Amino acid sequence: MKANKEITIYDIAEKLKYAPSTISRALNDHPSISKNTTLLIKKVAKEMGYRPNSLAASLRNNRSKTIGIMISRINRPFVSSLISGVEETARKSGYNVIISQSNDKYENEVINAQTLYNSRISGLIVSLSMETRKLDHLRPFINQGIPIVFVDRVPDMADAHKVIIDNYTAGYRAAEHLIEQGCTRIAHFAGAQHRNVYSERKKGYMDALKDHNLKADKDFIITFESLSFEEGEKATKKLLDLPIPPDGIFAANDTTAVSAIMYAKKRGIKIPDELAVIGFNDDPIASIVEPALSTVIHPAIKMGQLSAKRILQHAVEKDEEVLFETSILPTELCIRNSSLKNK
Amino acid sequence: MKANKEITIYDIAEKLKYAPSTISRALNDHPSISKNTTLLIKKVAKEMGYRPNSLAASLRNNRSKTIGIMISRINRPFVSSLISGVEETARKSGYNVIISQSNDKYENEVINAQTLYNSRISGLIVSLSMETRKLDHLRPFINQGIPIVFVDRVPDMADAHKVIIDNYTAGYRAAEHLIEQGCTRIAHFAGAQHRNVYSERKKGYMDALKDHNLKADKDFIITFESLSFEEGEKATKKLLDLPIPPDGIFAANDTTAVSAIMYAKKRGIKIPDELAVIGFNDDPIASIVEPALSTVIHPAIKMGQLSAKRILQHAVEKDEEVLFETSILPTELCIRNSSLKNK
DNA sequence: TATAAAAACGCAACCGATTGCATCAAATAT
């Protein structure tokens, strides 16, 4: 439990009668240090149990090899997979990953941004909280040239990297699928409309109906606060209590889709024949519920990996022309039995 | 995109004609600075847009306000909830959280430990990888007096903090519950036996059987590699193909328990009457599968919170007598329909 | 009023690595 003294490059320098600068360069494979010296220094460093102090290095270049992530909540399948992708990619390049949850509250997001900024992260990956409408809290990063990658829940602003899926098309195809299955009265569980992911899914749904000459009944579109299981049950009840209930539901997430299936079943509704359901995300519960939930596969891990790569490429091509890229990753319709009618 | 100059305490010092040390002290509410001065300095600091550089501070005290976490994989319900608890608690005290995944490989865990060490984290929270058997990679932390908290998947060593559940009792009660439901041939899906969580659950199961004069059939105990869904299906098939199949299964996690239910149902087995099933963890899928899975509620978030607290208390009572605490959190049997027989 | 005590603040040395520029030696060119 005693605090052993830490070995620094100065200790190595003294022992080897080299200057600290030489030690530093050798350890970083600087070309102006001879091969032999480099080898020797590295060997001795290892023998002495030297461990680089990344803090010192970070202070010097005013940037820690760290990527910050701001998300709503970690313990959701999509989010944790996203983070997993980020971490994996970042670590391969020797970067640490700091996480911070907003719990979908704007206030927290602001505080977290500040803390992350103060830790001199070299890049920030953000999936906006449900509440967030202003982005002033991200200004400091932009001013300092710290790259930001928005992922999934992104803002409108053009001057930033984005990693997203084509929510519109996904929504369109999900709705279209239900239409193809013979549904004519299709409801939609929508999320907060100021978040791109939900507004676009809804737009896709609307257009799919229109293109197939179906009208989107006002009563059939329910906008959720948080897309929770409980909300889903309530909404489903509301729908089923309508004089003419829907025969299909496209839910903006799997949680509410599953709640719809389970609630409808309780009411004796046959899934999918009387009510076809399709969700979004492909959470684990989607393949467990019976009938298994059709859904849109959301490439969470890949989105994380790509986001991290965007940050990392800034570190390498520093000062290069930075052009902001928007990457749109493909989704996949995963048709299971909750929407597949026997014809 | 231009890099605005950062405001430092020196800038404030110059403007206010104070010494940098005074600025530093004021910003940290040091008692030896007068109330008025402190107020003034804070006000001006804010006006100037000062943002503390935590790197510099960290370097000076050789300790960044950061907690490191080493876990197997983030995107699992238990783990992400655990992290969520850690993050939440840490952030309240102004600490960052760095995560690193081992993917259950020892090699990764070693590398991650090194990286975290080099970042001068002020504490480490570890849930051991499935492979890990040696702990040498954690030595540096111990030597430096950096607190380690083992959580859930912990080693035997006594000189460390631990946050665990009483796996033995949980296993005992899970098995006992099946017995109470009238099961007499109870199988067990076990995890790797060198990990405490799995060996203890098994022990609890064994003892419950013994105490109720049931014998634990060799064929009924299946030890898994990774407790995956696929493994679970295979194991269930194996069990059901036995001349005298079991009438109950206690699975060491929910994933395999659910796979057992789904597979058995496919074979026409009635759950729970012909086969009662109970799992472990209370993952989201547990309440979705039909019949809903009985399980052991694992207080993941609380475990995370408590782990973080253990680390934080070191920061406060530094140099105090450090005694290692093992916290055993309560679990709860959650009985659902997968094991509840109508009598 | 003189003096001790407390309060408020300044000085300067850190923490450990990085890096532009200077230096010196060896190698190559003239």
Add this chain to the structure above:
DNA sequence: ATATTTGATGCAATCGGTTGCGTTTTTATA
């Protein structure tokens, strides 16, 4: 043999706070 490159290494400033100790100013005490 001398001038010029090239290669290898050292010097010293720097990043931005923190903190032990010394100094000055103010307040309290004798």
